[in-house]
Amino acid sequence: MTKEENEKRLEYLKGIVSRLPEKPGSYQYYDENHTIIYVGKAKNLKARVSSYFHTEVDRFKTKVLVSKIHDISYTVVNTEEDALLLENSLIKKYNPRYNVLLKDGKTYPSICVTNEFFPRIFKTRTINKKWGTYFGPYSHVGSMYAVLEIIKELYHPRTCRQPITKEGIEAGKYKVCLDYHIKKCMGPCVGKQGYEDYQKNIRQAREILKGNSRQVVRDLKEEMLKLSEELRFEEAEEVKRKYLALEGFASHSEVVSQTINNVDVFSITSDEKMAFINYIHVSNGSINQSFTIEYKKKLNETDEELLQLGIIELRQRFKSDSKEIIVPEEVDIELENVTFTIPQRGDKKTLLDLSIQNGKQYKFDRLKQAEKLNPEQKQTRLMKELQDKLHLPKLPYHIECFDNSNISGTDAVASCVVFKAMKPSKKDYKRFNIKTVEGPDDYASMKEVVGRRYRRMLDEEQPLPDLIIADGGKGQMEVIREVIQDELGLDIPIAGLAKDDRHRTNEMLYGFPPIHVALKTDSELFHVLTKIQDEVHRFAIEFHRNKRSKRALHSELDDIKGIGPKTRDELLNGLKTVRAIREANLETLSQLIGPSKAQIIYDHFHPSEQ
Helix, strand or coil, X not given: CCHHHHHHHHHHHHHHHHCCCCCCEEEEEECCCCCEEEEEEEXXXXXXXXXXXXXXXXXXHHHHHHHHCCEEEEEECCCHHHHHHHHHHHHHHHCCCHHHHCCCCCCCCEEEEECCCCCCEEEECCXXXXXXXXXXXXXCHHHHHHHHHHHHHHHCCXXXXXXXXXXXXXXXXXXXXXXXHCCCCCCHHHCCCCHHHHHHHHHHHHHHHHCCHHHHHHHHHXXXXXXXXXXXXXXXXXXXXXXXXXXXXXXXXXXXXXXXXXXXXXEEEECCCEEEEXXXXXXXXXXXXXXXXXXXXXXXXXXXXXXXXXXXXXXXHCCCCCCEXXXXXXXXXXXXXXXXXXXXXXXXXXXXXXXXXXXXXXXXXXXXXXXXHCHHHHHHHHHHHHHHHHCXXXXXXXXXXXXXXXXXXXXXXXXXXXXEXXXXXXXXXXXXXXXXXXXXXXXXXXXXXXXXXXXXXXXXXXXXXXXXXXXXXXXXXXXXXXXXXXXXCCCCCEEEEEECCCCCEEEEEECCCCEEECCCCCCHHHHHHHHHHHHHHXXXXXXXXXXXXXXXXXXXXXXXXXXXXXXXXXXXXXXXXXXXXXXXXXHHHHHHHCHHHHHHHHHHHCHHHC
């Protein structure tokens, strides 16, 4: 791979990373043949995946992995635990080569069930199939220990390493260890626990290790009910303890209920131009496949038509033989021996919601990608959204916003900021000194400024704005309306951005009489509008502060004809105060600023000597 090709590859990957959601999920890395080479999990997908592409990454194996990545995909889930389970499912299915190589030279641990007379169950990193049956490997050690803990709690398998035989037990060769006394072992080595009972526990433990914990729960429930019917209440209580413990474990260790097996889930998310169909396959309560395809609409196809196409294409692509398909709405399609389900609640509804969430996230990512390549697309989308919200006659390309600033009526100023295509056009910003208003009257000041602004634009035949926004509520809007409509006879839409008691923007007003316009406070459009409001406020405050500072720094020296700021500063640097300058003689002044200017200063402060 040439340097240019590698830079192009990294640029493509970093583009994907920049669009990743900050949600839990599983991510997959692909090589140049689009084969999965690594599967990972993350509490925050964007933070985790971006860490691989930091320049300070110095682990050799991580660098090797990054050099092989040519594409990235991911699946969003609800919790970090779901991300772990999904990761395990994908690792078992695809066996990616780098999931082993990137563990500091160590192999993943497995759980071994030995072939002994009384089998032991323990974790190991050494695989020798002569010793017993192995389950795993487990890429997440925490999940492995959780399984081991529930097995130890339920079945108390022996932990001692001595080779126990039937003959040795009959000969009384063994003695119980500490585990027996603290009730961690039932004492099979001395005949306290029978062979058949021990083997039954091991069989159930194997089912749990296979992932069939729900089946074991059902078996325990049946056994518990049978024992209670036979009035064997003490034994039934012991089985009940196991049942409740395993029921709690099973409910917290699955993406959904393990009763859901070999099921396909489809959902569709669409807009005017595109449709995104997400596919999820579930086996034994775990997701082992997730994929999203997109269709470009050409003939205004309905969601139902596109969903039908997606179901056929994706089932063929992934060779699915599921007998049940979960969908969000009825589809006019019949498949042999296949049932369509539209869930309203429960685990199947949870799966459908998860599929919809993945479809929406994919759509959002594609939109972000397109807007990154073409920024104008985002601006047009926001202008179209604002147009639809306010029912404007045309796109609000040119927006102007006004604000006042004064302290008790002194140094009163106003400002106008201009946004074009949802971006600030600073060369068009305007500042106004209030000329006709005495005292702190914001409404009168706004009326003066708006009138001056648009009378001049009309005189100079400049293009008028598509929307005027007042930094205030109904009062400010009415003042602007009086000038625009009543005095100037113009038809320019007017909106207002009002703030709550905590001085935070909380609503948008439009029309006369003004009505509230619904805007989500976490939406992009709301953020742009508050940016306009913050910008006009900043611009007005900055102008007011500068004007106030100039007035505060004004001195008697500024009123002397022939004396400029430079001469004033030289005098103040030398003599510090105006009083000292007034009392200085001509010779002292001449040494600082020269004889001619010194004479002007001296004559100003000593007119009687002229």
